Amino acid sequence: MAEYIERTDVLRIIDEVYGAGKVYHRVRNIPAADVAPIIRGTWDLLRHDKFSDVFQCSECGRKVSLTHGRDVLEQFPYCHCGAKMEDAPCPEHQP
Ligand SMILES: [Zn+2]
Structure with a gap:
């Protein structure tokens, strides 16, 4: 690389x-090479209930909803704003 x-x-x-x-x-x-800086973000957990998990992009505020058992980083490795998502809390381990 x-x-x-x-x-x-x-x-x-x-x-x-x-x-x-x-x-x-x-x-x-x-x-000069044609490169752009990487914007890094996280999926912040907004809501966790018995049906779904709702995450919000730390960079643009976009919200995504997933049914339980689906990995938000696997489903959305990049947000629509272009941020590379590098972390998300595990909904199953929230208080
Ligand atoms: Zn975003």
């Missing part, structure tokens, strides 16, 4: 170590 770093950080290090020479200019001219 590719990793992305800030060009300005690399150029600063090259400049400190080697000066603004040929390597500096070659790195500066590499075309």
Whole structure:
């Protein structure tokens, strides 16, 4: 999997170590990759009753409802707002 770093950080290090020479200019001219930052969110449990569980996106407030026994992260790994959902409480272990 590719990793992305800030060009300005690399150029600063090259400049400190080697000066603004040929390597500096070659790195500066590499075309930028088309990447976007990942928005991370969680499914917060809003309601747990004997029929269903209702979760809410921590980033946009969207609500999803699931029947018991279904894993919200498996059903909705991403919210419609684009957030990558990384955590959700287990409804069966709520007080
Ligand atoms: Zn959302």
